[in-house]
Amino acid sequence: MKPPLLQVEDLHVWFDLPDGRELHAVRGVSLRVAEGERFGLVGESGCGKTTTILALMGLLPPTASVAGRVVLGGEDMLARGERTLAPHRWRDVAMVFQGAMNAFNPVRRIGAQLVEPMELHGVAEGAAARRRAGELLERVGIPAARANAYPHEFSGGMRQRAAIAMALACNPKLLLADEPTTALDVMVQAQIMELLVALTNELGLALVLVTHDLPIVAQTCKTAAVMYAGELAETGPVETLYHEPRHPYTRLLFAATPDLDDVEGEVVAIPGAPPRLDRPIEGCPFRPRCDRAFAACVNAPRLVAVGDGHLAACHLNAGVAA
């Protein structure tokens, strides 16, 4: 069996708070992404999904401290912090940011902004870089001639495509996309997701898609992980997550999402709110909101295998053979 492209082991991230305390934003996340795989990281606001992928890119602010292993292509990028991570940034793992449409410098042409990472990371220079920029734009569905345009001349959808092109500039093996379609219209969203799927298929690119939108993950990813309060609640193939969820949060999250195929079905709200992450959490973090909590839940559950490639952190699974 081929080793996974990306292996994250027990990742923790803390943020310093102004009053001297700490926010424990990511609490022991482990995941595995194979080459060319599309992996969805799902959760609501504050669950730590964006912080997780920022940690993979080493783009955390100075108030952050990180622990754990992030193994990419056999090497632990986090071993010596920035020093071991920097060589991989953009060359092996690149990111499309939330609000990428606004991530462009408004006074520089799109083409020049695509060339910049290539020259910075020594991938191409001068005319060769410009040619490659044109190719990248074509690949994401923008005519190469538009490289001379400024960002404001592009529509929102086109800028998002250009942001994807910029992420591909140095031919990475892994693409991290943070809410790439959140601010886009439904049709443009479909176009962008179609593009991402095509790119992963054509280039053998692995994709980690971070979003709160479960249906998008259900339709485009093969495996997914559901995050809650900085931890993994459940992870596995998306079909299994939908049809045989083993964590109440996964089940309730699907139930809270309206669906065109089930218009008459009941749409639930999950009462309460996620726990604060600036203090220790007693027991299962989901317990106050869970509809199936019982006595064992006062102890923190561990992520255990409940099926083939399917793990869940819930006491209800105790006694289920892996």
Add this chain to the structure above:
Amino acid sequence: MSANGAGPLLEVEGLVVRYPVSRGIVGTLARRPRRFVDAVADVSFSIGRGELLALVGESGCGKTSTAQAVLRLIRADAGSVRFDGVDVGRLGAGPLRALRRRMQIIYQDPYESLDPRFRVRATVEEPLAIHHVGSRSERYAAVVHALEQAGLTPPELYLDRYPHELSGGQRQRVAIAASLALGPELLVADEPVSMLDVSVRAGILGVLDGLRRAGLAVLMITHDLSTAARFADRIAVMYLGRIVEEGPARAVIDSPRHPYTKALLSVVPRRDPRHRVNAQILRGETPNPIDVPSGCRFHPRCPVAIPACSATDPQLEPVGDRHRVACLLAGR
């Protein structure tokens, strides 16, 4: 108390909202003719009491401008908006102010909807203060009642809170309570849940649903077809300033008749990974409203357009029980 008890509460007819296009310095100096963009180009619909109409469409389709014109927050350039039989566009300042008590709006962003310096009690009481309604004790009772209607119970716990102490869902409920304080008959909800977490959306939509069942008319603007399908009585699909399809929610979702509606429905992702995707992804993006295509506005992107579509601008024609479509091919 209503002048028009039998008919629909809100009747919009031929609504047009026009914005001037900047000519720039050169244009102004060269005295180029002023150009206009019709953000809303001849829109007609009606909403009855206890009915929830979802106005669905992508950005630039004119749904927000329509809602603002309905509430007379902006001026309509043509057409009429009749609320309970009264033409809203012709009202003077005084009657207009009185009208504001009967129709209200809640906005998309719960984090910006509340004045950070006002406690919840002050925010919900404000409409009563503006219209000089009720004594102190009457206002207190109205505030408590509104908070309960919005699902914030027990209300006493929330009265003295500041917005920053509340979650997004709670803030949106406060905004709803504030809009309910005067007992309106029509509520316009502009993307009421799009900025909230998935797990709290159903709660807010449930509040709106309960209010609808109690007789409130609701105009909900949304880009989320799944939500519209679940919570709306009727759906109107807008494209480039026009309504292209309108009808009962189930009819529009189960048997869409306009190619745009069909395409939209096909690309909305479903929860079930095993769903057989038959996505009709349209090419390009919604054109700039400045350059409206000739004939049918949708024809350049339409997968089934025929030559006649570039010449004729179709009107809304009935194709079923209160189901209308603006498409030359709809009949077939």
Add this chain to the structure above:
Amino acid sequence: MTTAELVEAPPVPVAPPSFFTRLRRSPVLSSRQALVGLGILLLFVLTGIFGPIALPHDASLKVGPVFQSPSLAHPLGTDGGGADMLYLLIDGASVSLLVGFAAAAVSAVIGGLVGLLAGFFGGRTDIALMRLTDYFLVIPDIPLMIVVAALFGRSLTNIILIIGAIYWTSTARLIRAQTKTVRERVYVRRARALGAGNTRLIVRHVLPQVTPLLIANTVLLIAYAIFAETFITFLGLGDPSKISWGRLIENAFQDDAILNNAWWAIVPPGLAVTVVVLACTMTGQAMEDAMNPRLRAGHLSVRRFRLRRWPPGSP
């Protein structure tokens, strides 16, 4: 067609912190820079208020030889008329500070009003008021002050009004920008949709958001105003019956202090003005920084995230 009606748990009621706790925690007081600035200002203000009353006799009374260097009896020496410099300095503080604060207040009121109206109403009101602001902006302030002072007499009130009428333009611009921003906020639009009139919108929603900025700006204006008073008076256009720091410097020059090597007649008042201006700037700057959180350290820091051992104690 029911939806599961489950409401999120209400927030845990927390007793609001007392006024003093809030004051102590407010961003202004937690900045050391602001505290130092405020402390210095407070010192000068108290001196200005209580100093002249505490003086044993009229400050300009001759108590020693002309231009006597600092001694134990007269720590700052004597001026060209033999009066004690220290007493003069204390006496002058009250006038200089009074003019500074009053002129800044006049500026703040004019600038605040112009900015508020222009920003809130927009359109023609905005254009007209901004045109007015532009006119005042291009007039060179110093020559204008000289001309007006020369024409309209040299009373303290006139000085205050002149200074106030010159320095309001930047405040107007600042307040106009802030007002425009606040006016577009959703809660203001919502209040308007509820039927609120302009007065209510301005007084209850816009003003509370604009006032902190106005206060911070006014503190900076105080610095300008004190400096302006000093040089107007130094140029001989000040109120002849009042002692201020500018007056002291003017007198020193009139009496040829430099020729007499009497640095103590010039430096102390100059230093006093400088220190007060500095204190105002420190405080005003700290207040503005506190109000704009984006000015704080961002993501362009050279330092990066840190590594940590977890669990603690593992290799």
